Amino acid sequence: MKNLDNLLYRILLKTNLALLVITFILYPFRRSLSLGFLDSKLLITLMISLLSFLLFAIIISIYNIKFAKRLVFPNISYYLLYHIIFPIIHKLFSSQSKGYEKFSSLLIDYNNRIQRKQINKYKKDEVLILLPHCLQYTDCPNKITNDINNCKECGKCVIQDFKKIHQDYGVQIKVATGGTLARKIISDLKPKVILAVACHRDLTEGIKDVEVIPVLGFLNERPNGPCFNTSCDVNEIKNTLEKIL
Ligand code: SF4
Known part of the structure; x- marks a missing residue:
């Protein structure tokens, strides 16, 4: 399970999220940039699968933080929380605000739970x-x-x-x-x-x-x-x- 988690974390999430962001940025300019392939069914399927994966990551992250005694795909949640959601919170809220402190407490606690299971x-x-x-x-x-x-x-x-x-x-x-x-x-x-x-x-x-x-x-x-x-x-x-x- 840990190897599968790491594999998904390293390959699917990092690479695909980057692709998804690039696709979303380029999509409005597909005609002027001669990127007609962006209209293809294949690409739409890819985007739907990536969005599904992102949704999956969000759901397991909420589950891991709120309910799980046994963490499910912990590295995927870790990546989503630290590398996608935290930078957004960091931009939107002052680091002295209650919301920021509450969210970072959750992250620190989650990190410690993962580390305690993995360290020797x-x-x-x-x-x-x-x-x-x-x-x-x-x-x-x-x-x-x-x-x-x-x-x-x-x-x-x-x-x-x-x-x-x-x-x-x-x-x-x-x-x-x-x-x-x-x-x-x-x-x-x-x-x-x-x-x-x-x-x-x-x-x-x-x-x-x-x-x-x-x-x-x-x-x-x-x-x-x-x-x-x-x-x-x-x-x-x-x-x-x-x-x-
Ligand atoms: S406990 Fe040590 S570091 Fe702290 S004030 Fe006293 S001498 Fe300084």
């Missing part, structure tokens, strides 16, 4: 915990973006808990000040699995960008508003870490 056990140096800089107490003078061990464990933020996780489990823990640095860290360290903490927007985009490496996402808590003295559920991350080591 890893060695400690294959695991990267990636944290946003806003977890650090804003007036802290210690440069933890270089090395989390620079934290002096004063208790004002959760960075001290992650320092302890680093010492106890030996996994790589990095603090990124933005998406560019996060990408560089991933490219340099080449982890096999990432446990990432971030806000709705950064986490959803990060999961989408880092498609070849499994990412388990954890939303940060923002009692003081975005990007300022944020926090997160360290125990949830620690429990997940113990399951994959």
Whole structure:
């Protein structure tokens, strides 16, 4: 089932959706561009089959998100949600709006469900915990973006808990000040699995960008508003870490 899912995901959905979009764009100009073949029955049949496939993907996505204990064709839903619907939501809504946050929470949860079913056990140096800089107490003078061990464990933020996780489990823990640095860290360290903490927007985009490496996402808590003295559920991350080591 997994192989069939991947095959459909890679070949049918990606290629055919691109064809469908191109066909729709060209169709109104078929006469002026001498593309009379666009009127053919074959093409109409193709378009109907593609639309049927898209409808199928939408239905199984709703089923997977809302009801399924056992996911059906998870990669097809994943592609539809992250690569087609999310970019539309991203364009239409502000990333601070309730609708955006609700939809990205659904996506992150769905991603985590897929990853939890697929990921294996890893060695400690294959695991990267990636944290946003806003977890650090804003007036802290210690440069933890270089090395989390620079934290002096004063208790004002959760960075001290992650320092302890680093010492106890030996996994790589990095603090990124933005998406560019996060990408560089991933490219340099080449982890096999990432446990990432971030806000709705950064986490959803990060999961989408880092498609070849499994990412388990954890939303940060923002009692003081975005990007300022944020926090997160360290125990949830620690429990997940113990399951994959
Ligand atoms: S716990 Fe560490 S990182 Fe956080 S404020 Fe204290 S010294 Fe700074």
